[in-house]
Amino acid sequence: xxxxxxxAEGLVALAPPRxxxxxxxxxYLGAAGATVMIQRALNCVDSxxxxxxxxxxxxxxxxxxxxxxxxARRRDACLMALMHDIGAYCTEEIDRLVEFxxxxxxxxxxxxxxxxKELSPLAGYAEVVLYHHMPYRxxxxxxxAVRFLAQVxxxxxxxxxxxxxxxxxxxxxxxxxxxxxxxxxxSFEATALFQExxxxxxxxxxxxxxxxxxxxxxxxxxxxxxxxxxxxxxxLVHVIDFRSRHTVTHTVTTAWTAYEIARRLIADEAERGRVxxxxxxxxxxKIGIPLGILEKPGRLxxxxxxxxxxxxxxxxxxxxxxxxxxxxAAAARHHEKLDGSG
Numbered sequence: 001x002x003x004x005x006x007x008a009e010g011l012v013a014l015a016p017p018r019x020x021x022x023x024x025x026x027x028y029l030g031a032a033g034a035t036v037m038i039q040r041a042l043n044c045v046d047s048x049x050x051x052x053x054x055x056x057x058x059x060x061x062x063x064x065x066x067x068x069x070x071x072a073r074r075r076d077a078c079l080m081a082l083m084h085d086i087g088a089y090c091t092e093e094i095d096r097l098v099e100f101x102x103x104x105x106x107x108x109x110x111x112x113x114x115x116x117k118e119l120s121p122l123a124g125y126a127e128v129v130l131y132h133h134m135p136y137r138x139x140x141x142x143x144x145a146v147r148f149l150a151q152v153x154x155x156x157x158x159x160x161x162x163x164x165x166x167x168x169x170x171x172x173x174x175x176x177x178x179x180x181x182x183x184x185x186x187s188f189e190a191t192a193l194f195q196e197x198x199x200x201x202x203x204x205x206x207x208x209x210x211x212x213x214x215x216x217x218x219x220x221x222x223x224x225x226x227x228x229x230x231x232x233x234x235x236l237v238h239v240i241d242f243r244s245r246h247t248v249t250h251t252v253t254t255a256w257t258a259y260e261i262a263r264r265l266i267a268d269e270a271e272r273g274r275v276x277x278x279x280x281x282x283x284x285x286k287i288g289i290p291l292g293i294l295e296k297p298g299r300l301x302x303x304x305x306x307x308x309x310x311x312x313x314x315x316x317x318x319x320x321x322x323x324x325x326x327x328x329a330a331a332a333r334h335h336e337k338l339d340g341s342g
Contacts, residue, residue, distance in 0.1 A: 137184025
């Protein structure tokens, strides 16, 4: 099945970094590592959405392969699929995964659209995320590539939700469920692509018994342009902003202050850059702290303080293997005093 009618060349264009940095971040950090850190950070909030995104990405990848897409373009789509429900992180629906994926679809879709459009380097996918639950019959003059990708994403999304509800569903049962959807919900092309992907790759069997989240994440990471570290790191900072505006303001202020202090104390510009990178990442673990604690206006009690202190451990786990060890150590130990306490 050809994808010639849905050529997405130009659909995905890296937006420039949204934050000013005093150093070239790609000298210290890779875009692929930033992508992994984003996945880990989101996992700290709710692993169900990230795992769902990885599975949807795997299904979408197989469908686009059946459509004749080249690997590089499929990997771009996988990166989008990983975060297609990111809008749920700033709604109160995150604990109702099945419901917001089937009933209350517009709130998280709209928040996701805004995130992709304004806060990510993947602005070209914003409308795909916006329309990923819209029935095919309601599309009008949208870009054909957006319409095609939104429908592929919707079918992949629906298949994964069906498997969450009925893990042993056969290919025939999945096809029947897709065919039983309200008239005009899915395009014939998108459902046919899923059936072709299942025929070629035994997709459902892979998802049930051999789905490798690590392999899926490696595919997603490979989508990242090696020179796009700044844009993806900005996205990581803004993922935290999606949870708390106070956090991103603190992060940017701390990073610049640390760099200005380093300029006065350290002669080597490369070392100054390492200080800046560590400061930029120092509170990434706070994404896993409940908002009631993170944004509490008064003093934290003992229990709340114990929870808040776990952000250091979370920061370590998010950064591990993704940044140089000295940067990771400096970021995670920013509360440590000279005598080792703190």
